[in-house]
Amino acid sequence: MTQHLWExxxxxxxxxxxxxxxxRVLFExxxxxxxxxxxxxxxxxxxxxxxxxxxxxxxxxxQRDRLVPDGQPKxxxxxxxxxxxxxxxxxxxxxxxxxxxxxxxxxxxxxxxMKIVPVEMIPSDRSYRNAWRIAQ
Amino acid sequence: MSNLVVSNISDGTTSLGTxxxxxxxxxxxxxxxxxxxVAIRDxxxxxxxxxxxxxxxxxxxxxxFGDLDYSVSVxxxxxxxxxNVWDRILGIREIRANGADWxxxxxxxxxxVDQPVCSCTHHGDLA
Numbered sequence: 001m002t003q004h005l006w007e008x009x010x011x012x013x014x015x016x017x018x019x020x021x022x023x024r025v026l027f028e029x030x031x032x033x034x035x036x037x038x039x040x041x042x043x044x045x046x047x048x049x050x051x052x053x054x055x056x057x058x059x060x061x062x063q064r065d066r067l068v069p070d071g072q073p074k075x076x077x078x079x080x081x082x083x084x085x086x087x088x089x090x091x092x093x094x095x096x097x098x099x100x101x102x103x104x105x106x107x108x109x110x111x112x113x114m115k116i117v118p119v120e121m122i123p124s125d126r127s128y129r130n131a132w133r134i135a136q
Numbered sequence: 137m138s139n140l141v142v143s144n145i146s147d148g149t150t151s152l153g154t155x156x157x158x159x160x161x162x163x164x165x166x167x168x169x170x171x172x173x174v175a176i177r178d179x180x181x182x183x184x185x186x187x188x189x190x191x192x193x194x195x196x197x198x199x200x201f202g203d204l205d206y207s208v209s210v211x212x213x214x215x216x217x218x219x220n221v222w223d224r225i226l227g228i229r230e231i232r233a234n235g236a237d238w239x240x241x242x243x244x245x246x247x248x249v250d251q252p253v254c255s256c257t258h259h260g261d262l263a
Binding site: 004005006009010013018020035036038039040041042043044045046056065070071073074076077094097098119122124126129130132 | 204263
């Protein structure tokens, strides 16, 4: 029987060194054009688990679970873990897991509303944070 | 990995059901820097932190909660170095089974402000 995902994450945290990703995902919400660009930051313990393999479930289990009402059994906690990912594959996984499909799958407009960038490209000066947009 | 299956643990005098230990453990927690280059310092069961704008963050869980009836504890502070000054406000804007939205400020006004130390802890039942 497959161990629950939370138990696998707990065990992984005890043995894996956290990995701060060298990438960030910049994105804009097409349903809220007045809001600033958002920055997705990968968790270092999650990234270590992704790079190690045999801990995280397949991404399609999360996508199916989006359709399952709260309180109903979900598929991803007990799904068979997938193997090791590269950091780039892990970022794509996170995009599909934690960003609304309206951004990465359904948007058909001409604006670029999502970019995967090196962390150095994110300004550390946040003086005008609420005016950030993705350069076109 | 091996499993130890027991229904109770005891120190020789007092006995406690392991269900209390499992159910009493935090199922997710996160400590992050909300200033400069926003980053997670340490966490459990978190996949990403999203910087939505000044003082507005989103955490996403790896193993999601079963429903919205989970417990939330938060703290935020103004000093990075010691991480022992918890004098600011971190409010919850919305919780979902798969994550939570946070608003940070210096006081109880509605003005959002980036904070150098933000933390949250969650107890409840996972899916």
